[in-house]
Amino acid sequence: MVDANPKPKAVVDPVWSSMLTDAAEWAKKESALASWMHASVLDQRSFEDALAYLISQKIGGTEMSDLSVYQVVHNAMLSDASIGESARADLSATYDRDPACTSYLEPFLYFKGFNALQAYRIGHWLWGHDRTFLAKYFQSRINSVFGVDIHPAARIGKGIMVDHGTGVVIGETAVVEDGVSLLHGVTLGGTGKETGDRHPKIRRGTMIGAGATVLGNIEVGECSRVGAGSVVLKNVAKNTTVAGVPAKVVGNAGCAQPALSMDQRFYSEEYD
Incomplete structure (x- = not known):
């Protein structure tokens, strides 16, 4: 008998699955990083949520709180799926091309070239939605935090x-x-x-x-x-x-x- 209301197939995200596995392993091996692994990866629902949290933690500051940055980033990624798709492609590119890279999680958390590029993508989205002053804030913080200066346009x-x-x-x-x-x-x-x-x-x-x-x-x-x-x-x-x-x-x-x-x-x- 054919089910009239079949359940949708689960979407497999190999990059996110690999990150979850590594984060769990790292949290066990290094207790000092356990809370960071949980907050940044293990307690997040998706790659996009984790990325929004990461960017907010990296570039939030006195002018704009972590929570405010998170809300901007999360809204941008909900509005434009290509931001998350591009981030996955950038992460895979880094993993494939950098011989020093041993996992997807490593550049995601620690490589400032990758981090700066993803924060730029939010600034670019803001620029395209006529929020140029906020986009310039992102550019300024990316420069201050990562030493990378990318114009949001x-x-x-x-x-x-x-x-x-x-x-x-x-x-x-x-x-x-x-x-x-x-x-x-x-x-x-x-x-x-x-x-x-x-x-x-x-x-x-x-x-x-x-x-x-x-x-x-x-x-x-x-x-x-x-x-x-x-x-x-x-x-x-x-x-x-x-x-x-x-x-x-x-x-x-x-x-x-x-x-x-x-x-x-x-x-x-x-x-x-």
């Missing part, structure tokens, strides 16, 4: 890894497409006092090395590499490696998706 895709995070600056009209990896000290900035669309467009699958600076309304083509410490002032073709000050082409990208391989070495006779 910047457009950033999902599956992004911001490795270490310290010193990353992303300007107002910058675009960072899906699957990009940025290391610490990366600047996506303007070239002076020009107005309008004035920041770089970083296409999907690209890796930008530590301390690199990309300036102006230029395009770094998909699946390219920018060497550490480089200054990029001109367009970069797709599947290309550039390096130097100013940056010059030193070869092809070396692989299909540099953002995934995270290989920052150059392969040419010059460097043998």
